[in-house]
Amino acid sequence: MTKGQLRTTFLRRLKQQKEDERRRRSEAIRRKVFRLPAFRRAKTVCCYVALPYEVQTWRMIEEMLLKGKRVVVPVTHARTTRLQLAEVRSPAAELAPGRFGVWEPSPPVRRPVPVRDVDLLLVPGIAFDRCGHRLGHGHGYFDRFLARVPKTTPTVGLAFRFQVLDHLPTTAHDRAVQAILTA
Numbered sequence: 001m002t003k004g005q006l007r008t009t010f011l012r013r014l015k016q017q018k019e020d021e022r023r024r025r026s027e028a029i030r031r032k033v034f035r036l037p038a039f040r041r042a043k044t045v046c047c048y049v050a051l052p053y054e055v056q057t058w059r060m061i062e063e064m065l066l067k068g069k070r071v072v073v074p075v076t077h078a079r080t081t082r083l084q085l086a087e088v089r090s091p092a093a094e095l096a097p098g099r100f101g102v103w104e105p106s107p108p109v110r111r112p113v114p115v116r117d118v119d120l121l122l123v124p125g126i127a128f129d130r131c132g133h134r135l136g137h138g139h140g141y142f143d144r145f146l147a148r149v150p151k152t153t154p155t156v157g158l159a160f161r162f163q164v165l166d167h168l169p170t171t172a173h174d175r176a177v178q179a180i181l182t183a
Contacts, residue, residue, distance in 0.1 A: 003169055006135055010126045013162060014053040025160050026056035028183035033060065033122065036181075038154040042119035044070040046085055049095060049103040054124050055158040061091055072113045075104045076141055083145040085118065087111040100137070115148055121155045123177050128157050129168040132176035146175035154178055 001009070033039055045064055050057045064071050065088075074083040076099040086105045088094055098104040105111070123142060125134035134157055136142050149155060157177040164182060 001169075003135060003138070006168070007126055007138060010135070010163060011053070014126065014160075017053065017160070022053070022056065022160075025183040026050075027059075029055050029158055029181050030060045030063070032181045032183070033156070033158070034063075036120075036154075036156070038120050038156075042069065044072060044113070044117050045120045045122065046072045046074070046115075046118045047122045048124045049073050049091075050124065051102060055160065057122070057158070058091060061088065065089065065091075070113075072118060073104060074102075074141075074145065075110065076100065076102065081139070081141065081144070083141050085113040085115060087113050100139075115145075115153075116150060118149070118153055121149060121153055123155055123157045125157050125159060125163065125177075127163050127165055127168060128159050128177070128180050129165050131167075132157065132178060132180060133168045133170050133174055134177060135168055140173070143173055143175050146177075147173075156181055 047057050047061055061071050072085040072087050075086050077084055078099055088105055094105045094109045095103040096106045125136060127135040155177040157180040159180055159182050161182045
């Protein structure tokens with residue numbers, strides 16, 4: 001199957017998942033994240049703000065803040081086609097739909113954070129393979145971003161079990177995550 005065919009197939013499966021199942025599995029993944037030694041050590045965590053069909057992260061972000069973590073989220077820049085990072089202190093007050101419908105800090109409250117400040121990076125994907133390669137929405141934002149992440153920064157993909165395959169087709173610019181948490 002091509003990347004486009006895989007993307008279509010997995011997007012359909014993600015969107016067809018029952019809401020209570022998505023919520024239950026997302027909660028199980030949240031618990032796994034919080035048990036990670038890398039999470040416990042991290043002062044600054046980069047976490048994506050989930051689209052409705054992805055592993056849900058809003059509650060995770062709120063709880064990270066309550067635990068005293070500095071939380072940063074990706075912000076898309078259409079002109080540069082790059083992800084930048086911005087700190088979030090109050091998700092309900094600061095986040096609004098941005099490019100591609102992904103919630104990100106609105107421009108008046110953006111507090112940029114350099115990628116070198118991140119101690120743990122939580123990454124979304126439409127599908128992953130057992131080597132950590134990911135299939136995204138096809139715009140390349142996360143692959144370009146992952147290429148800039150220091151190799152010492154733990155990168156963890158969050159996925160539902162059905163999103164993990166033995167192998168994904170990859171190209172030279174694709175970047176793998178170091179681990180995948182599933183439920």
